[in-house]
Amino acid sequence: MxxxxxxxxxxxxxxxxxxxxxxxxxxxxxxxxxxxxxxxxxxxxxxxxxxxxxxxxxxxxxxxxxxxxxxxxxxxxxxxxxxxxxxxGFIDAHVHLTSGDNDGGDMAVLRETAAHAGIYGVANARKTLDAGFTTVRDAGANYYAEVALRELIAKRVVPGPRIFASGPALGITGGHADVNGWSPTLMIPGTGIIVDGPDEVRKAVRTNVKYGADQVKIVATGGILSVGDAATASQFEDIELRTAVEEATRLGRKVMAHAHGADGLKAAIRAGVASIEHGSLIDDEGIALAKEKGTVIVPTLLILDEIVKRGAERGVPPYAIAKGRQVEPERRRRLRAAYAAGVKFALGTDATGDLHGRNGEEFQLMAEQLGAPPMEVIRMGTQYAAQLIGSEEIxxxxxxxxxxxxxxxxxxxxxxxxxxxxxxxxxxxxxxxxxxxxxxxxxx
Ligand SMILES: [Zn+2]
Missing domain, CATH: 2.30.40.10 (Urease, subunit C, domain 1)
Structure with a gap:
């Protein structure tokens, strides 16, 4: 050697x-x-x-x-x-480059500033590039810090991957993009933009595009790392989801939807999102819909595996580990069924905290958990991810x-x-x- x-x-x-x-x-x-x-x-x-x-x-x-x-x-x-x-060059279709913690961002909102996000972003961009990932789709960041990072990487001020930015994710009051469980007197902002009703959704889409978003991220169901919501529960009305997609489409942007539960996931697919992030509990009807509409699933296996297997040592809160374990067995069965049925997949790790730089582990996880052959798994992290992002140059x-x-x-x-x-x-x-x-x- x-x-x-x-x-x-x-x-x-x-x-x-x-x-x-x-x-x-x-x-x-x-x-x-x-x-x-x-x-x-x-x-x-x-x-x-x-x-x-x-x-x-x-x-x-x-x-x-x-x-x-x-x-x-x-x-x-x-x-x-x-x-x-x-x-x-590999493509990770779901990262949070400016995130330095492992708890989904609640503590970052409470304790950190835009400067923290920017500095984490510089460090994580280097780790991601060293892991062979020359392009990422960032799935949500505060302060548009990843937009700034995208520009400074393009200007060669700091090294890093090509970034397709989302800005802050759009979510409902009390949902996965909000920070919950604190006294109302504290007035804590969300980890994303909190929107209720189509008018606020439309305004938030326009605002994100104004400040440099390449695509729009919406939160269609509860999450694993958020307090006080069920991962299985839907979090937007159909009209809100449709408004997000219509407005994004008008502005030339695709929509990526965080979704675990089957109902919210199907509502997002029907509304016309480009991809379902996580997709944990997709049912047979959801599989048929995804095939019909060409919706891509980005299954983010690495983070869910880490939460279930090593959550405690990584500082993941106990409620989140419990939620992850609850979804885990069914998630494996449903994602495998979706792949076997012919639904399109792209590689995404949901890298946050100490997962940045370990992105390449997702290839093996996708082969094991989806039952996909190596060549197809490689395409999920290259060609198919490029198609999802919408770039014909990578x-x-x-x-x-x-x-x-x-x-x-x-x-x-x-x-x-x-x-x-x-x-x-x-x-x-x-x-x-x-x-x-x-x-x-x-x-x-
Ligand atoms: Zn994410």
């Missing part, structure tokens, strides 16, 4: 690659050209290429194909990744797409767990992680 690392290091060092990949472009000369070679490529669309070459110019892929038929332009920097599998390694690439050692089609430990990450043509270089520099 050390030979592999050494080989990669030598090639990278000879090319002077680290830290200088973008300097030529910054100086106004022609964008640098880089060629990556590896044992195999998982394209993201269900196909593979053995002995692949990927040619990158600036931030884009300009050629991809087998080594025998893909020419490398003269003067290109070459990155050799022997024994590795290249994949598209999710598949193809000419014209962003050069967002991950390399893992070994073959993920044999063992998905290798996806949790990427050795190499490129985002927009710039090398942002190379385990090879880190390891070598400590031994020399």
């Amino acid at each position: 050390s030979g592999v690392w050494l080989c990669l290091r030598v090639v990278l060092m000879a090319a002077g690659l680290m830290g200088t990949a973008v300097s030529a472009a910054a100086q106004g000369s022609a964008p640098p050209v880089t060629a990556l070679r590896a044992a195999r490529l998982i394209v993201g669309d269900g196909t593979t290429v053995d002995d692949p070459v990927i040619v990158v110019r600036g931030d884009r892929v300009v050629a991809v194909g087998p080594r025998a038929t893909t020419s490398i332009p003269p003067g290109a920097r070459i990155i050799d990744l022997p024994g590795h599998t290249l994949l598209p 999710g598949v390694v193809a000419t014209g797409h962003f050069a967002d690439l991950v390399a893992v050692q070994g073959d993920p089609l044999r063992d998905l767990r290798v996806l949790a430990k990427p050795a190499f990450v490129m985002k927009g043509g710039a090398v942002v992680k190379s385990a090879a270089l880190e390891r070598s520099s400590t031994t020399r």
Whole structure:
């Protein structure tokens, strides 16, 4: 194994690659050209290429194909990744990048400021990128902190994934997006925007779009981490759900709906949301509706597993652990049934607190719990997630797409767990992680 690392290091060092990949472009000369070679490529669309070459110019892929038929332009920097599998940069369709706690945000609302959210966001963005996730859909944040993070990552002020932001989630008074169980005299705001009735829903959608939301997050049922509501109970009227979707659609945005219970979940699907987050208790009618409408389920297995198995040590409140355990057995059966019936899925972890950076563990969980084959699971975290987000520049390694690439050692089609430990990450043509270089520099 050390030979592999050494080989990669030598090639990278000879090319002077680290830290200088973008300097030529910054100086106004022609964008640098880089060629990556590896044992195999998982394209993201269900196909593979053995002995692949990927040619990158600036931030884009300009050629991809087998080594025998893909020419490398003269003067290109070459990155050799022997024994590795290249994949598209991973996409997590449900994170909370600016969240630093494990309790769903109640304590953050009580004790923390916008500055906390921003600083957590910077730290979590780095961890997420190092885990190979070059794009995320953020599923709700206070203070529009993730919008600011998105802009400063795009300006290269701090490293991080491409972010599709929601702003604060929309929820009802006393619901999952509210902070409950305290004295009325305290006047505590929600963890999201608290709205009741279609007029307030419409205003909140417009407000979020005004401040930079790429999609709209609504809370259609109770939650696991919230106090005083049942995860199974619906939390919006149909007219409120429809208003959210109509207004978002008018403004060119999709809607993602948090939903555990079957009734709220079906109401959200009927209203036309793009995705159901969690989807725990989807019933047969919900499965049929999701198939008919093309609604995607983002099952967020990692966080629910962590709450049930390690909730106490992670600081999750006891009421939330009890709620998680109550839903758990049925959730596994229902999500498996939904996958078997042909409902579309995309990968999302609901990463908060100390889960940031562990996003890649979701691949193996999806294979185990949904009964999905490895190639399909990989597409859930690449191509299908890109389709859900609505971007045609990511999710598949193809000419014209962003050069967002991950390399893992070994073959993920044999063992998905290798996806949790990427050795190499490129985002927009710039090398942002190379385990090879880190390891070598400590031994020399
Ligand atoms: Zn979430």
